[in-house]
Amino acid sequence: MQAIVAPMLELRSLPVECAQRRRDSACATCGARAFSVCDSLPPEDLDQLDAIAEQTRFATGEVLVREGERADHLFNVTSGALRIYKLMPDGRRQITGFLFAGDFVGLATGPTYAFSAEAIEDTTVCRFRKADYLALLQETPALGSALLERARHELAAAQNQMLLLGRKSAQERIASFLLDLPGLDPARPLEDGHVHLPMTRAEMADYLGLTIETVSRGLTKLKTAGVIRLLSLHELRVEQPERLRAIAEGEA
């Protein structure tokens, strides 16, 4: 089996210094884009991880894990993008995060998954049997602190998202989202004001607690105001970053 070493981390909204690292560093062991935890783990630990990793592919739309099912596997994204979401009985959906290369799937997991995960692009992951992973975790303190560090980021990001969902207007949510996105996907390095949106309007809406119509109108409004330029449905450029930031913070 050609296992790829799995960096284990899950970061949704990164502090600046993390985003930097994600671009500048490359994990020597993982051929691919692997960051953060990879960086902080000694090579022998990486080898251990390598030994229990199983590379798997998911096509767009395929489901990795389903909320409520027994949590037998943990994953590490090596390329592509996922959405993490929860559903209500009547079908309402809240996307709690988008994951990219380097992110870890399963931090918030107990005996069963508390969320569903689905590929929004063709995606490769390293899959771990949970039992194997936990066993390794026992023997590898560095792995534990790396995971704790990831959990910290996750929690901070979650609190930001709660502020967004509970107290920001539609326009503020959209602006905040556009500011958070660049740098999340290490496969697409930051470049001037370029933002790549791998998700549909519906997914943005379900992430921001809005409807697709409101997202569409919001983007149009930003475009009309000259704050952003829509290059295509899934590519845009931020023309006035400072104004966008002001809108996101409610100062405009």
Add this chain to the structure above:
Amino acid sequence: MQAIVAPMLELRSLPVECAQRRRDSACATCGARAFSVCDSLPPEDLDQLDAIAEQTRFATGEVLVREGERADHLFNVTSGALRIYKLMPDGRRQITGFLFAGDFVGLATGPTYAFSAEAIEDTTVCRFRKADYLALLQETPALGSALLERARHELAAAQNQMLLLGRKSAQERIASFLLDLPGLDPARPLEDGHVHLPMTRAEMADYLGLTIETVSRGLTKLKTAGVIRLLSLHELRVEQPERLRAIAEGEA
């Protein structure tokens, strides 16, 4: 110094089995209500924690930590209640959680605090210097896994709250809140349908992403429908738990 051993955990919305443990078990070392992690830590580790803990009191309204300040301390609540919140420049507030005895303050913390914390009742905490705590963490694998476990709960709770804020109606949010509350405060054991609300309507509103008026109207509506009975401003009884659950899930 008469340090009290600090159980370290932070749980906001507990799985049932945790709530059970919080009521049934008592940490032998901590005199007070101390749970979860305490249970899982061997006595020698508890002694270590004890050695670096400093007991502190906060009166209602006092601020423990302020968003953006350098994170020099971590805390463990031993009695009372806190609110954790974030502010926007114009004063809008999102409360991201309420913490009670046994909960840990600082999981989501990097070099600076990502949130503010304030006592909503007279509260006692164990305070740790962050450096001491991290040093102990290095030497104590059990502490690391306990914290990771807490982080798991936190993340799952945060995802639930995102679903609530992003996709639930006002009535559904209020019902969900009433269902989550009992059992969070170990000082007030679960008893039939009794719910104690240590917070004001304004705090509920800022937690649920609503206004005080909407919260008030929502409670009145539940009362009128016979689902709950208001015993006083801060005490109520759930008369029809099943209906309340149905409302919370959007099935009514």
Add this chain to the structure above:
DNA sequence: CGCAGCCTTGACCATTATCAACGCTGGTGG
């Protein structure tokens, strides 16, 4: 070329916020 899926735009509507008045309660001072 045509269709399907996604996106945008417009008109209208509903939920919840806002503004305002009033009630209750607990604490203080006359």
Add this chain to the structure above:
DNA sequence: CCACCAGCGTTGATAATGGTCAAGGCTGCG
């Protein structure tokens, strides 16, 4: 001891943000 006041909560009237419904446009693929 009573009266007043401040703070919090409730209720009502109105407004606005964002949702819903509907029609039409764009794009990419078969």
